[in-house]
Amino acid sequence: MKKTNYLVQAALIGAIYAVLTxxxxxxxxxxIQVRISEALTILPMFTPAAIPGLYVGCIVANIYGGGGMIDIVFGSLATLIAAFLSYKMPKKWLVPMPPVIVNGIIIGFILNYLYDLPLFITMGWVTLGQLIACYGLGYPLMLTLERYKDKIFKA
Structure with missing residues (x-):
């Protein structure tokens, strides 16, 4: 039953991430992007199933996005790394930070490589979008889900 629950949680998180994106x-x-779905990057705080869920959801979203294999592979790996690091954060207020930093750097490099955009300006714009999504949307979502975590994320 635990394995099934894990798979269902991961699948739902991945599907919601892809649909929102x-x-x-x-x-x-x-x-200049604000991926609303990045608000979900707080979910590893509640369930480790969010790590593969966010990763697969990002793969699907990046297939649609048109950035090609570079974005599909490395953009999605950025989400996987950030989700794992969010899971490991020792303090609640730090949970949204890994996606902000990891995506700011990696997605900035990807966009620079693919579209010849200025590297540091692009990193800044991606980081700003991540701050809006992860702290502006994700942090309040995290505080709300915390009240209902036993009902939503029960094993």
Missing amino acids: IAFAPISYGQ
């Missing part, structure tokens, strides 16, 4: 496509891709 694609539904908000105009602001989910490019140099």
Whole structure:
């Protein structure tokens, strides 16, 4: 039963991530982006199933995004790394930080490579978008889910 629960949680998180990213496509891709789905990067605090869920959801979203294999592979790996680091954060207020830093750097490099955008400006824009998504949306989501975690994330 635990394995099934883990798989269902991971699948649901991945599906929600992909749907949110694609539904908000105009602001989910490019140099200036606020991926609404990145608010979900707080979920590793509640369940380790969020780590593969976010990773697979990001793969699906990046297939749709048009950045090609570079973005599919390395953009999704950035999400995997950030999700794992969020899971390991010792303090609640730090949980949204790994996606901000990891994506700011890695996605900045990817966009610089793919579209010849200025590296540090692009990193800054991606980081700003991540701050909005992860702290502006994700942190309040985390505080809300904390009240219901026993009902939502029961094993």
